[in-house]
Amino acid sequence: MGAIEDIYADLDTDVSEEEFREAVEEKVEQMGGLADTETAAMLIAHELSENEVNAIADIEPGMQEVKFLAKVVGVGDLRTFERDGDGEEEPDEGRVINVEAADETGTVRLAFWDGQAQAIADGEMEVGQVLRIKGRPKEGYNGLEVSVDKAEPDEDATIDVEPGEGSTIDALTMGQSDVNVRGLVLDTDSVRTFDRDDGSEGRVANLTIGDETGRVRVTLWDERANRAEEIESGTAVEVVDGYVREREGSLELHVGDRGAVDEVDEEVAFEPDADPIEAVEIGDTADIAGVVRSADPKRTFDRDDGSEGQVRNLRIQDETGDIRVALWGDKADTDLAPGDELLAADVEIDDGWQDDKEASANWQSTVVVLDDAATGGAGAASGGTGDATASADGGDAGLDAFTDEGGDGGAGASGGSSEDADASDGSDDGEPVEFTGTVVQTGNPVVLDDGEQTMTVETDATVQLGQEVTARGTLDGDRLDADDVF
Numbered sequence: 001m002g003a004i005e006d007i008y009a010d011l012d013t014d015v016s017e018e019e020f021r022e023a024v025e026e027k028v029e030q031m032g033g034l035a036d037t038e039t040a041a042m043l044i045a046h047e048l049s050e051n052e053v054n055a056i057a058d059i060e061p062g063m064q065e066v067k068f069l070a071k072v073v074g075v076g077d078l079r080t081f082e083r084d085g086d087g088e089e090e091p092d093e094g095r096v097i098n099v100e101a102a103d104e105t106g107t108v109r110l111a112f113w114d115g116q117a118q119a120i121a122d123g124e125m126e127v128g129q130v131l132r133i134k135g136r137p138k139e140g141y142n143g144l145e146v147s148v149d150k151a152e153p154d155e156d157a158t159i160d161v162e163p164g165e166g167s168t169i170d171a172l173t174m175g176q177s178d179v180n181v182r183g184l185v186l187d188t189d190s191v192r193t194f195d196r197d198d199g200s201e202g203r204v205a206n207l208t209i210g211d212e213t214g215r216v217r218v219t220l221w222d223e224r225a226n227r228a229e230e231i232e233s234g235t236a237v238e239v240v241d242g243y244v245r246e247r248e249g250s251l252e253l254h255v256g257d258r259g260a261v262d263e264v265d266e267e268v269a270f271e272p273d274a275d276p277i278e279a280v281e282i283g284d285t286a287d288i289a290g291v292v293r294s295a296d297p298k299r300t301f302d303r304d305d306g307s308e309g310q311v312r313n314l315r316i317q318d319e320t321g322d323i324r325v326a327l328w329g330d331k332a333d334t335d336l337a338p339g340d341e342l343l344a345a346d347v348e349i350d351d352g353w354q355d356d357k358e359a360s361a362n363w364q365s366t367v368v369v370l371d372d373a374a375t376g377g378a379g380a381a382s383g384g385t386g387d388a389t390a391s392a393d394g395g396d397a398g399l400d401a402f403t404d405e406g407g408d409g410g411a412g413a414s415g416g417s418s419e420d421a422d423a424s425d426g427s428d429d430g431e432p433v434e435f436t437g438t439v440v441q442t443g444n445p446v447v448l449d450d451g452e453q454t455m456t457v458e459t460d461a462t463v464q465l466g467q468e469v470t471a472r473g474t475l476d477g478d479r480l481d482a483d484d485v486f
Helices: 003-009 017-030 037-051 114-124 329-333 370-374
Strands: 066-075 079-082 093-103 106-113 130-140 143-153 179-188 192-195 201-211 214-221 236-247 250-255 260-263 268-270 285-295 299-302 308-317 322-328 341-351 357-361 366-369 388-390 432-441 446-449 454-458 468-476 479-485
Touching: 003 017, 003 037, 017 037, 066 106, 093 114, 106 114, 106 130, 179 214, 179 268, 179 366, 214 236, 285 322, 308 329, 308 341, 322 329, 322 341, 341 370, 432 454, 446 468, 454 468
Parallel strands: 106 143, 214 250, 285 432, 322 357, 454 479
Antiparallel strands: 066 093, 066 130, 079 093, 093 106, 130 143, 179 201, 179 236, 192 201, 201 214, 201 268, 236 250, 236 260, 268 388, 285 308, 285 341, 299 308, 308 322, 341 357, 341 366, 432 446, 432 468, 446 454, 468 479
16 A cells, blocks of 8 residues: 555544545645655644544534534524625625534534524434534533534444433533533522623522532522522422533533523432541541531621621531531521531631641532431431432432441430430429530530430530530420539
């Protein structure tokens, strides 16, 4: 074989040998004799190899041209528009149609123009077809978009995706558009406003959703931002027509004017995948989960800029250890109590008081009381994580109970927080009660834990976390009104 045949034989391309030879001859002519046939063939082969991508996930907006296989999963409507005319010429009418295509790694929007668009509108393309596509990628309004120069059906190729099926959170990839994914709302933020460069006011809010494969932050823009304040944690939702962006190394799912966040009447599972508390190190960004052992009152403070901040400190425990957690800003308003199961995701592990590790939950973190999110008050015992599920109204969900594996105290009795526990000796209201336990919450009330149950104690006595004390007094409902603490 000659040089051109040898170079072409090494190529993995859909370009025919005849087309390859024509491109080589054109390249020789373009270079005005500066390259012979073999050199021109090598240059063309390099250009062809550079444009070939293995999967949609490999396509980037900065590429000049790409060639890839994808399956049609959705065909949009034909739209017309007027192009600017030159001088006195009448404006030219343009046509465009958007097609959603996918492979096993992600989805991409294809833009077909004019004659191609009209042919698709006339029925020359079907959902489920596999196309061999050549086009120019760019950053579109709702994510990655490829402006198609050429697309041909490939009846021999197989792509293992089904039209109409939704995505899972772990399958999200950078640049995806028109993403549909279902999840359980784990956390919501308030709406924030900002000024755009054109002087208009923008609005943005965030919520976090999770499914059985992971979790993702959802950013809602402008008219969609209100959904973050309308949907409660524990609600099953579907994000429709979202698009994927990257922020500080993590993927986010964005929802603009074309998208929506809709409640769905079905069960969605979320399985937290937390790091063992004992294993986290200072400087890590970690996900931790466990039972709340103590919760201090919220404190406010003045920042250097004169604004007011707030923080709430608590301590959570899993089967490997316990750690102090600082909830900052809106996170400090989280409704929780000793005995609740908590997931604190994307928290920063810092050097805390007395060289103890401390987890800091800021605006980028997700704080979820799984009891409340899943069932509105399921019981738990210390020592692990559970799986939460919820329907649209949060009522059919369940939470696997923890198992106590020793340590210095189990969690609250089943059915909610420590305030639901009966007195240890079963005394009736008004009769003398004496309870000895470890202080797991300071302030008023004090909460004591004796390893089997907890007791809420009304007292003005000053105690410290971890101190073992005895409270003596009378039982008033589910609280001990202490006359003496020693």
